Amino acid sequence: MSGAGFRLALKAAPPARVDMTGITPDRLAGLDAGAVARLTVFVGASAVALGDVFSLSGAPGAGLTLEGHDRLDNVGAGMAGGHLLAEGPVGALAGAGMVEGHLKILGNAGDDVGAGLAGGHIEIGGSTGARLAGALPGERRGMTGGTVRVAGDVGPQACVRLRGGLVLIAGSAGAGAAQRMIAGTMAVKGALGPEAGVGMKRGTLVLEQPPELLGVGFGDAGEHDLIFLSLLARRMPEVADLFGGSLSGRARRLVGDRLVGGQGEVLVLL
Template structure:
């Protein structure tokens, strides 16, 4: 399943805006894209090969912004790094990046899956500029670390980070799940109303979280069956976790579950 393949003609001298460039588009080489402060045809920057079948591969990354923005279906694979707003507001399909990504990765998505082999910048799965709604559905997996305010105003979906997460993660989180395998930055979960954090340590939680002790939670096995991404984080046989309730400073009903491996 090769699909369409984009190969950069040369190193980019300016930012490339690939928003609106989706798998299956006809006459892709003639599609207008932003390049610095101008508009050019995609074929001026990329060699286009293969045939449209729902898969789009970009051979080499770099200064590529808004890759997969508003993706509805199909798959986009990037062999390199990308810039800001990867997959923003996508509703379906899949995006795979074998490098790192910039700020606002998976911002406001409501479906589909985003997988990043490296790290991401600030505002992972969060609300975009001027918006009050973060990610509401879908799955995001980041093998590396994430910048500040990851999952701010999250409203649904599953986010798994294999490395560390910087300060103020899960601020004003309303629903959904964030799992962090590494260290948690300061003031995480401030203003959290509902939802669940899966952590290895309580260090970094906001002051409004209260230690509710150890619990035997059968529902963890249910989550493992429903989500392979959480299964990889939690392990197949986990039922025990230390629970922290919060953010109690705003009468929140969220929780942070500390799960060891």
């Protein structure tokens, strides 16, 4: 990741969950070290100065580096630009509501990663909890744009109500993935858990392994040579990379959820 900037190192393990909302490179741009240290974060129910929780080094720039911890919530939430690197795990809602920028997490992440993502890129070096790329609290739509890449496994209900964008999962996905999906692409190299695609309207799932158990509203359309896959590999090379660098173009195609009049497709690569 490029862009110099500040580095935040924890002074001690957090005694409670820390809400990192507002601590993003775009919002720190133009602030000097003293102003950054005076920014407020919540530790549990208490508002404290950022400088009381973290040691600050570096200088203003387009980047921000953060020492990770699984009690740090909302890391990168609402980012509108720049580069944020978390060196280690993070908690819930990482990258929630992002509109632009690049968030890279070197460890695991908690629930609701990329909830409401509208743009930008999120990379997770480990695994995530539940509801990856889902909806923000009170919202009816999940992720609408951008890219999420996960090197490990993801928990249940990934990509529920997905409205757009690209989600790449190198590991396996838990139960209930892509339910009520409206648009976008979800690609899974590992296993896809049961009850996937229930209520799916449109969108595409690309799988390397046959799904364990789709919703009953899916019909098997047989094996096909699909020009779409070649076009997808050219337009989104990340998808081809997930499956070893190329797509043959041949896949078993399942369509659904027909119980709701859906025309979503599940493509199992051959």
